Amino acid sequence: MKKFNEVAINKMETLIKELVEAYGPSGEEAAVRELIEEKIKDSVDRTFTDNLGNLFAIREGAAPLLMFSAHMDEIGVIVTHIDDNGFLRIAPIGGVAPHLLVGQRLSFKNGVTGTVYHEKIKALKELDWPKLYLDIGAAGAAAAREHIRIGDMACLHQPFVNLGGRYMAKAMDDRIGCAVLVEAARRLPGSLPQGVCFVFSVQEEVGLRGATTAAYRLEPDYGFAVDVTLVGDTPEAPLMAVSLGQGPAIKVKDRSVLCHPRVRELMIETAEKHKIPYQLEVLERGGTDAGAIHLSREGVPSGAISIPCRYVHSPSEMVDAGDVAHAVELIEKIIMVSWPLPDSGSGA
Amino acid sequence: MLLEKLSNLPGVSGNEKAVREAIIEQLQGHALEWQTDTLGNLLVRKKGSGSGSRRVMLAAHMDEVGLMVTSIEKSGHLKFRPVGGIDSRVLVSKRVRVGDDRIPGVIGSKAIHLQKPEERLKPFELDQLYIDIGARNKDEAEKHVQIGTYVSFDTACTPFGDGCLRGKAFDDRAGCAVLLELLLEKGGPAFDAAFTVQEEVGLRGARVASYTLQPQYALAVEATAAADTPDTEKERSATMLGSGPAISFMDRSIIVNREIFKGLIEAGEKAKIPFQFRRFTGGGTDAGAIALSREGVKAGVVAVPCRYIHSPCSVLKKSDLQHTVSLVRAWLEATA
Numbered sequence: 001m002k003k004f005n006e007v008a009i010n011k012m013e014t015l016i017k018e019l020v021e022a023y024g025p026s027g028e029e030a031a032v033r034e035l036i037e038e039k040i041k042d043s044v045d046r047t048f049t050d051n052l053g054n055l056f057a058i059r060e061g062a063a064p065l066l067m068f069s070a071h072m073d074e075i076g077v078i079v080t081h082i083d084d085n086g087f088l089r090i091a092p093i094g095g096v097a098p099h100l101l102v103g104q105r106l107s108f109k110n111g112v113t114g115t116v117y118h119e120k121i122k123a124l125k126e127l128d129w130p131k132l133y134l135d136i137g138a139a140g141a142a143a144a145r146e147h148i149r150i151g152d153m154a155c156l157h158q159p160f161v162n163l164g165g166r167y168m169a170k171a172m173d174d175r176i177g178c179a180v181l182v183e184a185a186r187r188l189p190g191s192l193p194q195g196v197c198f199v200f201s202v203q204e205e206v207g208l209r210g211a212t213t214a215a216y217r218l219e220p221d222y223g224f225a226v227d228v229t230l231v232g233d234t235p236e237a238p239l240m241a242v243s244l245g246q247g248p249a250i251k252v253k254d255r256s257v258l259c260h261p262r263v264r265e266l267m268i269e270t271a272e273k274h275k276i277p278y279q280l281e282v283l284e285r286g287g288t289d290a291g292a293i294h295l296s297r298e299g300v301p302s303g304a305i306s307i308p309c310r311y312v313h314s315p316s317e318m319v320d321a322g323d324v325a326h327a328v329e330l331i332e333k334i335i336m337v338s339w340p341l342p343d344s345g346s347g348a
Numbered sequence: 349m350l351l352e353k354l355s356n357l358p359g360v361s362g363n364e365k366a367v368r369e370a371i372i373e374q375l376q377g378h379a380l381e382w383q384t385d386t387l388g389n390l391l392v393r394k395k396g397s398g399s400g401s402r403r404v405m406l407a408a409h410m411d412e413v414g415l416m417v418t419s420i421e422k423s424g425h426l427k428f429r430p431v432g433g434i435d436s437r438v439l440v441s442k443r444v445r446v447g448d449d450r451i452p453g454v455i456g457s458k459a460i461h462l463q464k465p466e467e468r469l470k471p472f473e474l475d476q477l478y479i480d481i482g483a484r485n486k487d488e489a490e491k492h493v494q495i496g497t498y499v500s501f502d503t504a505c506t507p508f509g510d511g512c513l514r515g516k517a518f519d520d521r522a523g524c525a526v527l528l529e530l531l532l533e534k535g536g537p538a539f540d541a542a543f544t545v546q547e548e549v550g551l552r553g554a555r556v557a558s559y560t561l562q563p564q565y566a567l568a569v570e571a572t573a574a575a576d577t578p579d580t581e582k583e584r585s586a587t588m589l590g591s592g593p594a595i596s597f598m599d600r601s602i603i604v605n606r607e608i609f610k611g612l613i614e615a616g617e618k619a620k621i622p623f624q625f626r627r628f629t630g631g632g633t634d635a636g637a638i639a640l641s642r643e644g645v646k647a648g649v650v651a652v653p654c655r656y657i658h659s660p661c662s663v664l665k666k667s668d669l670q671h672t673v674s675l676v677r678a679w680l681e682a683t684a
Contacts, residue, residue, distance in 0.1 A: 027603030051564070052605075052644035078598050080627045081583040089583045091629040093598070130584065150625040151597030151609060206603060213644030 012183055012324075015039065016167060017160035019175035023109055025076025025093050025153040026203045029053050031109070032072040036178055036200050043185040044198070053202040054214040057185065061195035064221030064339050067300075068184075068196065068331065069211050069289040070177030071204030071227065074170065075313055076155035077106065077116075077134070079148060086138035088114070091129060093153060094205030099127050100314050106154040112136055112147045113157055158315045165321050166244070172317035174204065176307050176324060177226040184331040193338040201289055208256065211289035215296035221342050222263060222301055223293030225251075226331065228319070229281050229306035240283075242308050245320040247277030248327035251304035254283035256291020263303035270333050276326050281306050301342055305330060350374070350528060351505070351513065351669065354521040358445055358500035360414030361431050361549045364388055367410040367524070371543055374528055388545040389557040394531050396538030396684070404539045404684045405563035405645075406530070406676065407554050407634045408523030408570070409547030412516065413658050415444070415499035417479070420490060424483030425456070428499060429474070432548030437471040438659045443502040446481055451492050452502065453481040501660035511666045512589075518662050520547065522652040522669060523569035529673050536677060537684035547634055551601060554634035558641035565608065565646050565683055568635035569676060571664065572596075572626055572651035585627065587653035589665045592622030593672040596649035598629045601636020608648035608683075615678035621671050626651060650676060 024032040033055045037047055044057040055072070075094035082088055092098075101116040114136035118127055134154065138144035156170035167176075181198045188196075197218055202210035204227075215223060229249050232240030242249050250267050251259050271278040283306075294302035307327050310318040359367035368390050375382055375392060382392040390410070413432030420426055426446070430436070444453045456479070457472045479499060483489035505515030527541045540561050544553035558566065576588040587594040595612045597604050616623040626649075639647040652672050655663040 027598070028606065050644050051646050052639070054644070078629065080629065083583055089627075091598070093603070150627060151595075151604075203603060209640055210644075212640045213642070217643040 012179070013162055013167070015182060016176065016179045019179050020160050020169035020171045023107060023155055024072055024074050024171070025155045026073040026206045028109060028153050029072040029202045032175070032178070033200065036072065036182060039182045040185050040198065043188065050213060050217060052210050052213050054210045055200040056214070056218070057198040059188065059192055059196045061192045063194065064341050065195045065197065065218070066222050066224065066335065066339065067199055067215065067218055067220035067293060068181055068224045068226055069199040069201050069214065069293065070181050071174045071201045071210065071289060072178060073202055073205050074155055074173065075205050076153050079150050079152045082141055082144050082148065082150065084141050086140045086144035088134040088136065088144065088148060090132060090134050095313055097313065098129055098132055099124065101132065102127070104315050105157040106134060107157040108148065108152055108154045110147065156315045166318055167321060168316050168318045170315050170317065172309055172319050173228045173312050176228060176309070176319055180226055180307065180324060180327045180331065183328045184335070187328070187332050188335060192335060196335055204289055208287060208289055208292035211292040212296070215293040215300060219297060220293070220300055222339055223290055224302065225288040225290035225293070225304040226327070227288045227304060227306055228309035228312055228317070229283055230285070230312055231308045231310055234310060242279050242281050244308050244310060244318070245322055246279050246308070248323055248330055249279045249281035249306040249308055251281045251283065251290070251306055254287050254291070255285060256287025257294050257302060257304070259290065259303040260294070260301035263301050266337060266339070267303055267305070267334060270337055271330055274329070274333050276330050276333070278330065279308070351521060351525040352515070354524055355505040355515040355517050358450065358498065359410050359412050359517065360498045360500050361411040361546045363498045364410040364545045367521070368543065371524065371528060374532065378532055380531060385556060385560060387553050387556055389553045390543040391557060391561060392531055392541040394539055394541065397535040402565060402684055403561070403563045404680060405542055405558065405561050405566040405638065406527050406539055407542040407544055407557065407566060407568045407638060408527045409520045409544045409553065409634060410524060411545055411548050412500065412519065413548050414501065417446070417493055417495055417497040417499060419495060420486050420493060421478065422486050424481070424485045424489040426479040426481065426489065426493060428479055433658055435658070436474045436477070439477055440472055442660045444479060444499050445502045446479065446493055446499050447497045449492065451481055453479045453499070456480045503661050512663055513666060514661055514663050516660055516662065518652070518654045518664050519571035519657050522571040522654065522664060525669065526569045526673050526676060530677060530680070537680045539680055539684055544634055551632060551634055551637035555637040555641065558638040558645060562642060563638070563645055566635065566638045567608070567676065567679065568633045568638065568647070568649045569672065570633050570649055570651035571654040571657060572631070573628070573657045574653035574655045577655065587624055587626055589653050589655060589663070590667065591624040591653070592668060593675045594624050594626040594651045594653055596626045596651065599631050599633060599636070599649070600629070601632030602639050602647060602649070604635070604648045605646040608646055611683060612648060612650060612675065612679050615682050616675050619674065619678040621674045621678060623671070623675055
């Protein structure tokens, strides 16, 4: 008899699985980029990659130009030292909590896998980066150096699991956003009311860096980040009015952006018109690519569509299948709205 | 030695004029074009001998950490605040130079005899320190100083020990010296050099310099913390003096472009130049600002290891400086 959470996966789930299981810490997004380019190229007019590694996938069209950005990078670690016994010392890439890594498996680009453990400690609060090391099973420094150099990066090693209506994996943040954009692009009709560029950005986790240069290059008229957001629906969770399964969240604000009211309103109107469930998101921590996009050049009216996600930046980030499907639908409908040409001086 | 001269000049962030003028003086008579911009960056173009088709930018910052006068007391003592990252515990009893006229001063505090027993247990905080310029009173002090006057450390750069130099502001006059040497030598690849301002207060100069130069590849040439002192465990020794230039893979401001990271390693290995990795991910450099300029720039960092950085007296090894010149040159030849 099948257990309740052993569920066969469909085409969209296969895409999500491939994306979340790919290797892609900030600055090393090539494998994810190649995968996405392969999946999206038949749905768009052209693709290209910039100096920092951002992937652009463009559907040409009349003005205005909409930019949708989902980031390809995930949190990880970087090797800072290889000791005489072949143990690796590591530093975080992005917001990684040291206690979440203990006992976890990490993988390098070349496939080398290891586990994180810690030196002798008296109390959990002593658990900090200098106490952690990564053991790749090397029997000494020379053996370790055959495979790993200082500066090499590793990310979590965890398979995608379909829990039956909910998905669990590492790097849902933000491969789920990437998957949503790839699927939305695939569903678009032959003729669009305006041009759209899907940007798969790099280095979001270390400070919205890819989106900064991507927005400069693209000069969009509107910007949308598609990313995960935190939820408040778990036991004793910090107060937050976003739950898994209640639909994608239309962002009001986070620490990087106050979403442009016209963008937000038009997204809400679109969701209501098409009876797509949605939630409103006020995120007190964290930022998204919208934070970088809206400050590009002369300013870009920007908003964000978020997929609610539990246990963000852990090895087991969890999202709801319905939220994912509704996010695809919402983005598809947002692209089919005729967006007004932004006129200067029409701020909030 | 060029670095000795540059190290002795005052150039606290926002007040880099003396350093800029000294560098321009060196440029005279060579086939170089240069301009300064609104913020005070000095941008120099070397046409070079090669047929390089890529625009490559090298950046080193002219500014150093220092102090600024924030009030003048009735007694003629000056209260101050740091400009850039300074550990206030290193300031007590240090000699300083105040303002463009380089008036001598000393950072004073309560003598040991006058301290209560409990006061001796804690380092002085900024509010307990003041600059003494030997003025009789406020009126006399005001003849020389006003609020906003810059203060720099008064340390004469001197060679000592086994090929070492001690002095102030090696961060980043060491980088400036490297760039100057590459600019002034005959031949070599074409590149743009940016001597930047206000790095220590947030990579500000590099941001606009890079916007102007629009490079495709960029390297920040820096001085970085060496932690090879007796009390440091090996796995926390960020860099070691005498082990050659430190190649960064990541810091707070940048994840170094992998192509540049590999290119530096290959250049070092091919030319048999000793190098090490900067085994530490804190701190920021001009490369961080340059990488995010316009449509994005592939950027990296090479640094001269330097002990006691951001203090009135730091230590570097001349061989590291020379190897940094060699490594950057080898990388340029392979890249430009």
